[in-house]
Amino acid sequence: MILTLAFRNLFHDRIRLAVTLVGILFSIVLVAVQLGLYLGASKMITDNIDHAKADLWITAYGAKSLEDGGMLLTSRERHQALATPGVKAVIPLVVRFAEWRKPEGGSTRVVIVGTDAEDGGLVPFNLVEGTWEDIKSPEAVAVDKSYFNELGIKGLGDTAQIATGRVRVRALTDGIRSFTQSPYTYTTLNRARSLFGDSDGTSFYLVQLQPGANVEKVRHDLESRLEGAEVLTQQEFRDRNLKQWLFKTGAGVALIGGALLGSLVGTVIVAQTLYSSTKDHLSEFATLRALGSSSGYIHKVILAQAGISAVVGYVLGISIALTILLFSRNTALPMVMTPGLAFWLFALTVGMCAISALSAIVKVTKIDPATVFNR
Amino acid sequence: MSDTPVLEAIEIVKELGSGAGKVRAVKGANLALVPGELTLLMGPSGSGKTTLLSILGCILTPTSGTLKVAGIDTSDLNAEELADLRRKHMGFIFQSYNLFPTLTALENVRIALDVRGQKGFAAANRAEEVLRDVGLAYRLKSYPANLSGGEQQRVAVARAIASSPSIVLADEPTAALDGENGHAVMALLARIAKEQHRSVLAVTHDPRTLSYADRVVRIEDGRIVGEERRPEGLDAPEIADLTKRRKAHA
Numbered sequence: 001m002i003l004t005l006a007f008r009n010l011f012h013d014r015i016r017l018a019v020t021l022v023g024i025l026f027s028i029v030l031v032a033v034q035l036g037l038y039l040g041a042s043k044m045i046t047d048n049i050d051h052a053k054a055d056l057w058i059t060a061y062g063a064k065s066l067e068d069g070g071m072l073l074t075s076r077e078r079h080q081a082l083a084t085p086g087v088k089a090v091i092p093l094v095v096r097f098a099e100w101r102k103p104e105g106g107s108t109r110v111v112i113v114g115t116d117a118e119d120g121g122l123v124p125f126n127l128v129e130g131t132w133e134d135i136k137s138p139e140a141v142a143v144d145k146s147y148f149n150e151l152g153i154k155g156l157g158d159t160a161q162i163a164t165g166r167v168r169v170r171a172l173t174d175g176i177r178s179f180t181q182s183p184y185t186y187t188t189l190n191r192a193r194s195l196f197g198d199s200d201g202t203s204f205y206l207v208q209l210q211p212g213a214n215v216e217k218v219r220h221d222l223e224s225r226l227e228g229a230e231v232l233t234q235q236e237f238r239d240r241n242l243k244q245w246l247f248k249t250g251a252g253v254a255l256i257g258g259a260l261l262g263s264l265v266g267t268v269i270v271a272q273t274l275y276s277s278t279k280d281h282l283s284e285f286a287t288l289r290a291l292g293s294s295s296g297y298i299h300k301v302i303l304a305q306a307g308i309s310a311v312v313g314y315v316l317g318i319s320i321a322l323t324i325l326l327f328s329r330n331t332a333l334p335m336v337m338t339p340g341l342a343f344w345l346f347a348l349t350v351g352m353c354a355i356s357a358l359s360a361i362v363k364v365t366k367i368d369p370a371t372v373f374n375r
Numbered sequence: 376m377s378d379t380p381v382l383e384a385i386e387i388v389k390e391l392g393s394g395a396g397k398v399r400a401v402k403g404a405n406l407a408l409v410p411g412e413l414t415l416l417m418g419p420s421g422s423g424k425t426t427l428l429s430i431l432g433c434i435l436t437p438t439s440g441t442l443k444v445a446g447i448d449t450s451d452l453n454a455e456e457l458a459d460l461r462r463k464h465m466g467f468i469f470q471s472y473n474l475f476p477t478l479t480a481l482e483n484v485r486i487a488l489d490v491r492g493q494k495g496f497a498a499a500n501r502a503e504e505v506l507r508d509v510g511l512a513y514r515l516k517s518y519p520a521n522l523s524g525g526e527q528q529r530v531a532v533a534r535a536i537a538s539s540p541s542i543v544l545a546d547e548p549t550a551a552l553d554g555e556n557g558h559a560v561m562a563l564l565a566r567i568a569k570e571q572h573r574s575v576l577a578v579t580h581d582p583r584t585l586s587y588a589d590r591v592v593r594i595e596d597g598r599i600v601g602e603e604r605r606p607e608g609l610d611a612p613e614i615a616d617l618t619k620r621r622k623a624h625a
Binding site: 002004009283284287288290291293295369370 | 429432434435454455458459460461462463465467469473475476477478482485486487489490491494534
């Protein structure tokens, strides 16, 4: 009967219910979009790092991010690293901003990623046309097919000028978006170096350890051997990138702030409508109290009202959020929805509604059952 | 008939308000209810009868005096314990029926059982049984808005007796009803007292109810001023005359 009464109380006043649901829906959509964009941005920032097979990253001291590695490392550091006990491989990786001159005029910035697949460090991923072997052919690069417009190209075989050399698109990736809006352009290590007129420079070294090696010990040894370089775990480098792009630029703060604001607005709207509904049904709750119901029974009715609102509001809200997600797929900042985020959003909705119910519960706790005789 | 009271009020005093606005609404009332009797608590408006009913129903706590329900002294009980006492021993009928507008007649009765922990088919069957008993078998699925005043009050009676409480307290049960429905509800309360052996106390100032009473308790200005018990074989008009004569004598 608790659910029946809660359901009837809610659906009895359809306009108020609609206001409640709009509040929840607005909140869920706002939070889902903000957090979806946050996850989407995080994925864009860390995609290359997540696909790199490295136990440790050697970076120039103070390197801010994958795209902004600072001073170049040399083969001296590589040899020092290779001589460290526990180290199996030290794989060079070049990542630098460069100017891409479009075939039809104009230019745009790209991020050159120079890596050799056979080294087993960072293998270009999500290749949908062409292979890694194709990228090894003269002048070859791979770009993401979602950036054709920005790069001024139409497809495979098109050429462009980068720094000192000509490049030809030989392979295409799909879904590798760049948070900096400078498309990733994959090529071989040597071609990347030659494009920048540097035969030895490296942005990062990806360190792979021998089986059973102690990561912390190797890291400590590397730090003591390498001057002017930092040694970070994969997770630390990942976090540094997120911190640089999401928080130092303020983008992440804005997205998280939007999500918090959405939760707050939703909570206030739901609280207001639940309180108002409880106030309207106060005489009925007083009757229940007079009939001998415990205060817990009445609280359950109010919480059930909040729960029903949460479930209905969530289903509507998540449906709209998923629709927005579909439309965002080919935009500069695609949304990401994971099962974890969907579950978290549901928990947030239920929590928001439960908190909203508190004001109504406080109100109902103060009911004087004697009012039943005054009606 | 057992003479052991199921509800006993001793020297009940109730003060309402505070400071200069403090009013003594009940001034040392004594009253006992025994099973099988329909008692009427009668008095003019403002005489304290509803306040006394609220105290007897453990809804208001007395300023002083003792209230015992089923032998339990209620003096030291908190709000939840008093609710528990109401749940176990009492059924209420209100002047304005106080039905849940969003629930059907059957559900209105079921919810009274639900708060007492009676759920499922057994509760549904019991609710249907008492609604049939009050003559509303044909209105089980009707919402209060679609019921007449008399029918709504009969649903309220069914709700009050569904859990078989030993005490039924009614506040002006006929006030909102026409003559025919008023008589029907009073007949129902009298039958409940007699056949189901419950203590029924109805607060009223409706003289039409007198003929159904086993006992009439008079309250004026917060004091119990008289009590008449219907002698064997005496009908309603005779009780009314007797009351008038006693009042005139006093």
